[in-house]
Amino acid sequence: MKQALNGIKVLDLSRTLAGPYCSMLLGDMGADIIKVEQPGKGDESRYFTPPTWNGESCYFLSTNRNKRSITIDLKSPEGKEIIYKLVEEADVLLENFRTGALDQLGFGYEEIKRINPRLVYCSISGFGRTGPEKSKAGYDLLLQGFGGLMSITGDADRPPAKAGMAIVDLTTGMFAAYGILTALLARGQTDKGQFIDVSLLDGQISLLNHMATGFFATGKLAGRMGSSHPSIVPYQSFKTKDQDIILAVGNDGQWAKCCDSLGWTDLYNNHKYKTNSDRVDNRNDLIPIISERLSKLTNEEIIKKLEAVGVPCGPIHTLDQVLEHPQVKAREMVLDVEHPIVNNLKIPGFPVKLSDTPATLTRYPPLLGEHTEEVMAELGYTTDEIKGLKERLVIGGFSKPNI
Known part of the structure; x- marks a missing residue:
């Protein structure tokens, strides 16, 4: 079945969570995601452990389905040429490097725009690409604090608490996907790409929503209220006889x-x-x-x-209770994935259901550099040229796991 983003090629230079979550959402809808990783090492989230599943990071497995992995040394002249070739064919470039880092490598927006004016360039950062804090690194926990979320999370008589999941990274990935799709729609009208500036901070300010508006209206700070609600009663958790x-x-x-x-x-x-x-x-x-x-x-x-x-x-369900719940199963929110290393791999499913162009699982989370030769061949490189690039460590090699 045809998917909504078939024919859209995304050059994904991002890593860890916000960027990869964004590209996964696009890949679920049919976009071709080419995930560029560092030779011999890869995305940092491949090493975010525990937990692991047959030696693979669960963190990585959960956020990288429907992608192809290639490994390129971005600092080498030949590696840069490969990226430029990929840019020529791409519709979207996604990155989350520190402010200025890609400009130094020759992959900043102004340089890339000259190569492909129709490219949508999405930049994810901690604090945004402008302002006095633009050069600071951004991490989910840091922005939960900086962005005000922790000041309103937890019990009043206890220290501020973080959300149980990486809510800042995940919502930023959603905002980035929203921005990319909007820019692609705009390109259909103008035939031009554009630069998208998405930050963890901006996403958190947006999510403050009625809390922020209430402060502007009253001058009063919202406090930590546990599970209760400042404007509705009773609206919270209670202890019963058994749970x-x-x-x-x-x-x-x-x-x-x-x-x-x-x-x-x-x-x-x-x-x-x-x-x-x-x-x-x-x-x-x-x-x-x-x-x-x-x-x-x-x-x-x-x-x-x-x-x-x-x-x-x-x-209030525990994870095992919710993941085994009949409603969750009826909604197909747990995917069974065939993987060359991980037996019986299960990951969360697709949160958006489209009637005519549904999200589809087409690729398991890739092994490091698994698709390097395939993508290089698509760019026109010969077998000998690919071999030479490997020998010069411009691209990484790949050996299929011994199953």
């Missing part, structure tokens, strides 16, 4: 149903808790009462009663 549960009463109608189904007539009739505004103002009185009552019921009892009347609630 934790989420109760998300989003409006007064749901509050009425919640109280009726659980027999909380006294709470519903109490003027202190009548409206959501009342409940927010009196949360310090209400939440302990709800906590005490729910602690005497099992998770199953609560969910059965509340779901019967349409009140949002649910368990």
